Amino acid sequence: MSVVGSYRFHTGVSAFFEMATSDARAVLPSHLEPIEVRHERSVLSVNAFLFDDSVVGPYTEVMFAVIVPPLVAAWGQHAKAGLYPFLAATTSAEARRIKAERFHFPYHDQNIDAQFIETKDRVRIRIFGSGAPILDLSVTPGAWETTTHLLQGFMMNGTERLRTIMQISGDYTVHENEGGEMTLFPHPITTDLLRQEVSPYPFREHWFKNGTEVFHKLEAF
Amino acid sequence: MSDNKNVEAKAPVHRIEVEGEQAHAPPTIPAAMEYDYTNFYFGAGDDPFALLEPFDDWYSQVEPAGYYLYELPLHTQPSTRVDIQDTKTGELRRGLINFASYNYLGLSYRPEVKKAIQEAAEVFGGGSSGSPILSGTTILHKQFEAEMAAFKGKEATLLFPTGYSANVGTIAGLMRSGDLIVADQFAHASIVDGMILSKAKSRFFRHNRADDLDRKLSGFEGKKLVIVEGVYSMDGDVPPLPELIEVCRKHGARLMIDEAHSAFLFGPTGKGVAEDQGVEDEIDIHLGTFSKSLGGQGGYVVGSHQLVNYLRGFSRSRFFSCALSPVIVAGLRAALEIAQKEPELRTKLWDNVARMQKLLSDRGVPIGDSTSHVIPIMVRDDARIFTIGEQLMREGIFINPVRYPAVGKHKSRFRMSISAAHTSQDLEEGATKIADVLQRFGLCQ
Numbered sequence: 146m147s148v149v150g151s152y153r154f155h156t157g158v159s160a161f162f163e164m165a166t167s168d169a170r171a172v173l174p175s176h177l178e179p180i181e182v183r184h185e186r187s188v189l190s191v192n193a194f195l196f197d198d199s200v201v202g203p204y205t206e207v208m209f210a211v212i213v214p215p216l217v218a219a220w221g222q223h224a225k226a227g228l229y230p231f232l233a234a235t236t237s238a239e240a241r242r243i244k245a246e247r248f249h250f251p252y253h254d255q256n257i258d259a260q261f262i263e264t265k266d267r268v269r270i271r272i273f274g275s276g277a278p279i280l281d282l283s284v285t286p287g288a289w290e291t292t293t294h295l296l297q298g299f300m301m302n303g304t305e306r307l308r309t310i311m312q313i314s315g316d317y318t319v320h321e322n323e324g325g326e327m328t329l330f331p332h333p334i335t336t337d338l339l340r341q342e343v344s345p346y347p348f349r350e351h352w353f354k355n356g357t358e359v360f361h362k363l364e365a366f
Numbered sequence: 367m368s369d370n371k372n373v374e375a376k377a378p379v380h381r382i383e384v385e386g387e388q389a390h391a392p393p394t395i396p397a398a399m400e401y402d403y404t405n406f407y408f409g410a411g412d413d414p415f416a417l418l419e420p421f422d423d424w425y426s427q428v429e430p431a432g433y434y435l436y437e438l439p440l441h442t443q444p445s446t447r448v449d450i451q452d453t454k455t456g457e458l459r460r461g462l463i464n465f466a467s468y469n470y471l472g473l474s475y476r477p478e479v480k481k482a483i484q485e486a487a488e489v490f491g492g493g494s495s496g497s498p499i500l501s502g503t504t505i506l507h508k509q510f511e512a513e514m515a516a517f518k519g520k521e522a523t524l525l526f527p528t529g530y531s532a533n534v535g536t537i538a539g540l541m542r543s544g545d546l547i548v549a550d551q552f553a554h555a556s557i558v559d560g561m562i563l564s565k566a567k568s569r570f571f572r573h574n575r576a577d578d579l580d581r582k583l584s585g586f587e588g589k590k591l592v593i594v595e596g597v598y599s600m601d602g603d604v605p606p607l608p609e610l611i612e613v614c615r616k617h618g619a620r621l622m623i624d625e626a627h628s629a630f631l632f633g634p635t636g637k638g639v640a641e642d643q644g645v646e647d648e649i650d651i652h653l654g655t656f657s658k659s660l661g662g663q664g665g666y667v668v669g670s671h672q673l674v675n676y677l678r679g680f681s682r683s684r685f686f687s688c689a690l691s692p693v694i695v696a697g698l699r700a701a702l703e704i705a706q707k708e709p710e711l712r713t714k715l716w717d718n719v720a721r722m723q724k725l726l727s728d729r730g731v732p733i734g735d736s737t738s739h740v741i742p743i744m745v746r747d748d749a750r751i752f753t754i755g756e757q758l759m760r761e762g763i764f765i766n767p768v769r770y771p772a773v774g775k776h777k778s779r780f781r782m783s784i785s786a787a788h789t790s791q792d793l794e795e796g797a798t799k800i801a802d803v804l805q806r807f808g809l810c811q
Contacts, residue, residue, distance in 0.1 A: 178408065183551065184558050185568045214408035217420050225405060287776055288746075321774030349775055 149247060150360040153198035156261050157313070157356065158268060158284045160325055160347035161212065164189040168341040169211045172231040174301050177213045180226075182348065188212035189343055190228055191282060191327060193270045194358065195261050196240075204237035205259035207272050207280065208250070209338065215297040216308070216366075224310065227297040234272070234279075234334055248360060249300040249307065253334050267324070268352060274332055281328040284350045287320030300363070307363045315356015325350045395749050398427035404771050430454055432752020435759070435767055443475040444661075446787050448764055454756075462764040463796045465782045470631060470739055471711045472787030473701040474661025486696030494689040498525070499678070502689030510695050513702060515668055518637055518652060522674035524667045525695075527687045529626050529655030530556040532665025535681030536622070536653055537593070538563040545589040548582045548619070550574065550605065552598045557624060566591075573598070576609035583617040590619035596628030596639035596654075600773055600781065602736030604628070607643045622651035627740060630659035630705045636712055656694075660701040664690045715739060715786035718793060722784050725797035730810035734779070742768075743780040743800065745809060751778040754807055761799045 169179035169187035179187035190210040197203045209232045215224035234253040235241045241252045258273040272280040293314040300307045325347045329335045406421045425433065434454045441449040441458065444467035449460045473479060486506065496502035507525060514523040526532035537560030541547055545566040549557055552573050561568045567586075571579040583590060592614050594605045607623075614621045625638035633641030638654070640646045651673065656664040667677060678685075705711065719739050726733050726743070734742040745751050748769050755767040758780070769778040780800075788796075804810045 180404075180407075183570055184562050186570065215405065216408060217406060217417060218411070223401065223405065223420070223424075225401065320776045 147362045148359055149362050150200075150244075152194075152196045152358045154315070154353065154356055154358060155195045155197045156263065156268060157192070157194040157315075157353035157358070158270060158282065159190055159192045159351040159353075160282060160284055160327065161349040161351075162189045162191065162327065162347050163187070163344045164211075165342045168343075172337075173211055173213065173229055174299075174306070176306055177211075177229055177299055180212050180214050189338075189341075191280075191347075193259070193261075193272070193282060195259070196358075199240065201237055201239040201243065204235055204240045205257070205261075206233060206235045206240065206244075207257065207259070207270075208233040213299060224295045224297040227299060229299045232334065232337075234274075248298070248309065248363065249302045257334075274334065277332060278330040279332045279334050280330070283325045283327075284347070284352050285320075285322065285324030286318045286352055287322065287350075289316055289318045291315070292317040298360075306366055308366055309363045310361040312359040312361070313353060313356060314359075316354040317351070317356075319349065319351045321349050323348060395753065396427050396431050398424055399431055399749060399752075401428075402770055432755065432767070435752060435755050438764075444469045445472070445475055446785060446789065446792050450759070450764055452759070459759060459762075462759065462762050463792050463799075465763065465765040465780075465784070465796060467783060467785070468627075468658035469661050469787070470627075470659045470715060470783065470785050471661070471701075471705060472785050473659070473704055474697075476661075476701070476704060478704060479661065479697045479700045482700035483693050483697040486693045490692035490696075492693060493691050496689060497685050497687065498689035499685045504689075504692045504695070506692045506695045506699065507689065510699050510702075513699060514666055517702060517706060518668040519646070520652065520668040521671045522669065524674045524677050524681070524684070525690055526665035526667070526681070526684050527690055528663065529624075529657060529665035530559075531683035531687060532653055532655070532667060533557050533624060534560040534563060535683035536651065536667050536677060537561060537591070538682065539677045539680035540564075541566040541589065541591055545591070546583075546586045547591045547593065548579060549593040550595065550598075552595070552600065553593060554595065554599065554624065554626070557593050557595075561593075574603065574605055576606060576613050579610060580613045580616070583613065583619055586617075590617060591622060592619045593622045593624070596623055596625035596632065597738045597740060599627050599740060600768060600779070601734060601742055602738040602740035604632075604639050604643075604737055607640060607645045607649070611645055611648050620650040621648075622653060623649050625652065625654040627658055627738070629654040630702075631712060631715060631739065636705060636709070656698050656701075660698050660705065662698045662701060663694050664698065711786045715784065718786060718788050719784050721790070722782075722788075722793050722797060725793055726800070729797060729801035731797070731801050731804055732809070732811060739784040741782040741784065743782055743804075745778045745780065745804075746776050747807075747809075748776055748778050750807060751780075754803060754809075755780065757803045757806070758800065761803055763796060763799055763803075765800075 163186045166185045166187045192208040195205050208230050210228040210230040213227040215227040230250050233250045234257045244250050260271040262269040267283050267285045269283045296311040298309045298311045323346050406417050439451045446464050447461045448464045452459050494502035511523040533556035541564040543565040547561045547566045548569045551570040569582045571582045629638040630636045632639045640649050652668045656662045732744040734744050751767045751769050765780045768781050
């Protein structure tokens with residue numbers, strides 16, 4: 146499978162929140178099922194990456210996704226998880242244009258601003274739009290290790306079903322100690338999320354540092 | 367005779383031997399161990415068998431790396447020392463200290479229990495050979511139902527073939543589409559499956575948090591059932607029942623408690639955690655199992671005649687199953703009698719729990735926040751939990767490793783079960799060996 150995009154990042158976080166399965170199903174295409182952490186509770190993944198090297202230079206991206214099961218065909222090149230991004234926003238119009246063309250991510254059409262504030266015991270990400278707050282997300286560390294994650298990303302291009310392999314490598318910590326938190330503020334990006342029953346505390350917190358995110362070529366299925 | 371009379375009378379001689387054991391090099395952890403059952407839930411393609419081959423390929427790699435530690439066959443009764451078949455090496459490991467069984471009072475192998483089982487087998491044969499509503503109910507079942515109701519101080523009892531079917535049958539028998547069920551987030555799978563089968567709206571409140579239960583019940587009009595457990599089996603903690611009852615009353619919700627791990631152990635007369643917290647009569651549905659403290663099998667619901675009569679007609683998991691074997695029921699009757707006549711067993715259990723918690727704490731073993739006979743030994747290392755478990759088995763400890771998805775990511779642990787039957791030597795030796803192994807892995811504080 147050929148690589149079509151490689152992005153080096155300084156910091157990346159992925160926080161998992163419980164959401165109602167009915168809400169998850171509402172944003173998923175009909176061929177994808179949400180993974181449930183318990184009956185009628187699915188997973189909202191809130192991702193924020195500070196890319197320090199890409200074809201468009203440094204930029205920040207925030208992405209909301211529903212966690213879905215990877216489609217397993219054979220043991221070997223096996224994705225650990227799958228995700229369906231249903232809303233994304235960036236600080237770079239050029240990054241947005243390229244990723245929308247290549248990967249069909251559904252982007253908010255205005256630039257955002259982002260702050261990454263890292264201390265020893267947490268990283269706090271503040272996202273703004275036109276000076277107004279959109280998102281305030283904190284993630285805490287557990288034990289650090291070096292890892293490579295294989296994920297399946299699912300997208301739609303019109304009615305065409307697409308998927309890709311996403312590979313994230315770097316320093317990594319994950320835990321379920323419920324040390325993080327998230328506040329969503331009223332904004333066009335968060336309108337739908339605020340209508341949903343999303344927990345303010347992530348039940349799982351992923352934090353990456355000094356790594357690379359690689360996208361493989363999309364395939365229809 | 368000691369407090370521990372008869373409990374360990376027939377226990378095997380203490381010995382740690384391994385037949386033909388070879389020196390084992392430290393195992394390397396295969397990359398496949400980064401995956402788990404959750405990765406094989408959905409497969410590509412249209413064939414229902416599509417996942418069988420990739421799962422089998424994965425499992426062939428992870429089984430020798432640790433998954434073989436599940437379903438290790440015992441060659442002995444579940445007493446405090448057991449002989450285990452090591453399915454990885456084929457060796458028979460003898461005299462392991464047993465911290466894995468639910469036999470909290472050591473009743474499963476008491477002579478009185480065995481005798482009752484033998485006598486019932488002579489009269490009734492092996493199985494009940496029928497649904498409880500047709501031909502499967504014997505006079506032993508009726509006698510035991512009455513005895514259980516008297517023990518719990520309730521009007522009536524309904525017996526189920528397992529604890530699982532008791533939860534599924536009770537929840538789905540009572541609740542309907544359009545109703546609301548709110549359970550603690552750590553509720554057992556049988557509770558969750560009952561919720562699913564009922565088709566009621568399901569919510570979960572944060573573990574033991576009355577304020578979150580209040581939030582989850584708010585704004586719902588209609589029938590509401592709240593479900594908690596007496597002792598949570600992965601952390602060994604208990605619910606704050608008075609606070610939860612207050613919230614239930616505020617919202618007009620019924621409260622059900624599953625005392626699977628706590629009945630016959632907690633409270634002045636052993637009724638359970640509800641009795642221990644002084645709220646026995648303020649809980650609407652009491653449910654539990656016989657497979658743990660009574661050392662047998664089966665489940666039960668106790669409550670009013672009306673509740674039991676209704677569930678008798680609507681608990682599909684009961685009336686579409688074969689009734690409990692009369693042999694098992696006979697053993698349970700004997701076990702219940704012992705549990706009531708020998709309160710010193712409970713005293714011994716709680717002495718053992720306090721003793722083991724101190725022994726482990728003194729050695730720097732991280733044991734979580736348990737307040738019961740279920741003591742989690744926190745490893746928090748999903749990759750090495752099986753390697754550590756393997757070492758513990760080789761050092762003579764039989765204990766269950768638990769990792770994701772049974773518990774959260776990086777919340778791996780060994781689940782230690784303490785029994786009234788454990789001797790001081792069992793506890794001392796066990797704590798020392800566990801601490802030694804954890805020390806080697808840098809896990810003792």
